[in-house]
Amino acid sequence: MRVTHRWGTALGAIAATASALLIAPGTAQAADVERAAWECPKGYVCFWTKAGGKGTRCYVDVDIPRWTTAACNDYRFMSVFNNAKTNTGEPAHVRSYRGYDYTGERHHFVPGAKSGLASDPNPRGVRMRSVAWAWS
Template sequence: MMRRIAMMGATGAVALGTLATVPAAAAQPDAEALAAKKCSKGYVCFYTGSNRTGERCSTKNTIDHWGSHRCRTSMFRSFINNGYAGHKDDVRAYTRKNHGGFAYIIPNKAKGNFRGATAIRSVQWFNR
């Protein structure tokens, strides 16, 4: 079973009313939050917090078993795919090791939140 994750742009945030209700001081992210959001070109990044905050774990390779030796956790709340177009485009993020279990399809340039804390145990790059 696979699920496609779509991008949510600024219009989605406006439709939810979040931009109009956040005070200006709260809207300014601190330096740590900005650093956590950075995902190098060619990588897929997963974050422990929503909206690309918290601890970041990233890879530019297909991984059969994303274990604790790579990151302190495998439970994530948000993601961004910063892969190269035409080479390592899209990502399948699996809930079990060795590309098993449920697969989230994360298209190139997609970023967003999972519905809750989500176990990512293996990652596979592919081109359409």
């Protein structure tokens, strides 16, 4: 699995752009660039640091027992969009966990779901440390 983060410096931007061109399917990525609300590549689940699919976006299309991309590991996410499909075109459910190795509080996102993650117990959003794909 290849993991990428785009840094704000010119050198980091050049390296990240070069890496982005070489990324193969099955990746976890982070990009700290403002995008259109809810913009999420087909086949991925995307998490944002602001409500309404805005802010910094981290996205993934594979199981990740230990999401260790520096930025994604530290962010508190406020919104999510499951834009996933399996290799056969069937919708895929996503489960994300607050702990590594699929532990801790679990969130379940059905295919096509666009949801807010902030709540009374978590007004600043939630951290996601592992992500798993499921049939239901």
